[in-house]
Amino acid sequence: MSADIKVDQTLDAKGMSCPLPILKTKKAVEALSKDQVLKVETTDPGSKNDMASWAKRTGNEILKVEEGSGAFTFYIKKTA
Amino acid sequence: MAQKKMTIIASKGTLDMAYPPLILATTAAAMDIDVTIFFTFYGLEIIKKENADKLKISPLGNPAMPMPVPIPALVATLPSMEAIATAMMKSMFKKHGVATVGQLLDLAKESGVKLIACQMTMDVMGYKQSDIIDGVEFGGAATWMDVAADSDINLFV
Secondary structure, three states: OOOOOOOOOEEEEEOOOOOHHHHHHHHHHHOOOOEEEEEEEEEOOOOOHHHHHHHHHOOOEEEEEEEEEEEEEEEOOOOO | OOOOOEEEEEOOHHHHHHHHHHHHHHHHOOOOEEEEEEHHHHHHHEEEEEOHHHOOOOOOOOOOOOOOOOOOOOOOOOOHHHOOOOHHHHHHHOOOOOOOOOHHHHHHHHOEEEEEEEEEHHHOOOOHHEEEEOOOOEEOHHHHHHHHHHHEEEOOO
């Protein structure tokens, strides 16, 4: 588990397909203050690469990705 | 990072072909890219009022469309096949958590994607500006060209 990461907001994007996890993540991160952390849960296998590309492009930081049983959990720090 | 820009020409009005421009536009907007979609020819169907979620797909002339059982071309010409194929694709999308065309269009508008309708096609097809959803601008090839010339990505769908 990620007890070391303080999560400020959680987004459940499980069951959603491209591009919804990215669109919802963008919205959720926008609502955060700088340096706050969003936890996003997805089941879209494409979201692993998508989220990395999105973060790189928008200048936000993925602190950690957890993978397990068809699900992904991303910890995204708003740095942009 | 300098602001990137993208334009997409949406020229098709079938259910399947309405998706790529809207998926790319909303995603680009979420990645801080400035997006313009130019709707022309059948693409106008996507932005006609109350029409985005009424688009159809036909198995006719589309041998790549997956069907539960193989459909001979002659059967594909039957009037009900279009409705069946459309319902089938919509349920496949829904099952996989894919947004509807209408939802993506709303998300595009919400995220500041600029929508332009081709005035020439509107005239040819007899559409009035009042037939088109709110928030759309009207222009021609030069309008698109002006934005495209300053864009990093230009796609024709």
